[in-house]
Amino acid sequence: MPDDDPAAKADVTKDWQATQGQKSTARRLRIFALIAWIVAIGGEIAGIVLLSRHKFDHGNLGLLTGLLAGIAVFAIAGSLMWKAANKHDPARASEKFRFFVQNQLGAIIALVAFLPLVVLIFMDKDMDPKNKKIAGSVGAVLAVIATLIGVSYNPPSVEQYTQDMNQCAAQIKAGEPTTACSPEVAAQAQDIARDSDAVADATKNAANPAGQDVVYWIAPENGARQSATPHVFHLCANVSPLNGKTVNQGSVTEAYAENASRITKQIEMEQAQCGFVKSQ
Numbered sequence: 259m260p261d262d263d264p265a266a267k268a269d270v271t272k273d274w275q276a277t278q279g280q281k282s283t284a285r286r287l288r289i290f291a292l293i294a295w296i297v298a299i300g301g302e303i304a305g306i307v308l309l310s311r312h313k314f315d316h317g318n319l320g321l322l323t324g325l326l327a328g329i330a331v332f333a334i335a336g337s338l339m340w341k342a343a344n345k346h347d348p349a350r351a352s353e354k355f356r357f358f359v360q361n362q363l364g365a366i367i368a369l370v371a372f373l374p375l376v377v378l379i380f381m382d383k384d385m386d387p388k389n390k391k392i393a394g395s396v397g398a399v400l401a402v403i404a405t406l407i408g409v410s411y412n413p414p415s416v417e418q419y420t421q422d423m424n425q426c427a428a429q430i431k432a433g434e435p436t437t438a439c440s441p442e443v444a445a446q447a448q449d450i451a452r453d454s455d456a457v458a459d460a461t462k463n464a465a466n467p468a469g470q471d472v473v474y475w476i477a478p479e480n481g482a483r484q485s486a487t488p489h490v491f492h493l494c495a496n497v498s499p500l501n502g503k504t505v506n507q508g509s510v511t512e513a514y515a516e517n518a519s520r521i522t523k524q525i526e527m528e529q530a531q532c533g534f535v536k537s538q
Contacts, residue, residue: 284346288339291337294336295333302371305329306375308321329372330404341364348418348419350417357415364410371404376394376398422442426443426448457472457521458470473518475505486517488517491513493522494531
């Protein structure tokens, strides 16, 4: 039945989804971050090659410290861009290995970009001891700074964004201060709140004078988590656009999670087909 326990269906989405705009921004930031990291590691390789050729045995301290500073700048820049990308398109906390690597990659890259070179500096027996001490200390300090900046101390996750999105939508619908509406979830929460209000208004009848938060949509293909292309959601299962289709039902937030992200434009037709009173 269309109104099968609607209260139990409300606000139980398991899957926040990044928008195409968020994915595009994250992809661009990650490309720039990778380029920065490649430059940093390239600087390290250049330093190792110069060390092997004894270019710093009796001088060129400025060149070596400059290389170390350059490595730090590009490693840190890459980490900051990577963190920004993760805010737009985070990993799932439930996928522990991927979640760790995706969020701590900046720290890992910083270690890779510094550790071999710093170790070789301290192990170099031909370098002037004073220069070795200075360069090694500068490298060690920069390595620690770059690594600490690369660490994500409170990384975002799909699960956290889902919770925030639902809370934000609830606050919007209730007219409360929108304390949970971060930029990453606010737009989707506003869409959910708007469509939830539209569905409630369209589904008012004697049994549900306040309307309900139950909608119906074409199920994702082949058991996927969400549809490959966006769908609309409908007011009941027996509307003509759903004839012959495999249909899922749930709250508006659940519909959004499966990429059914817009209410039908044929509301009056569906009200008549579903037996709901037309909105006044």
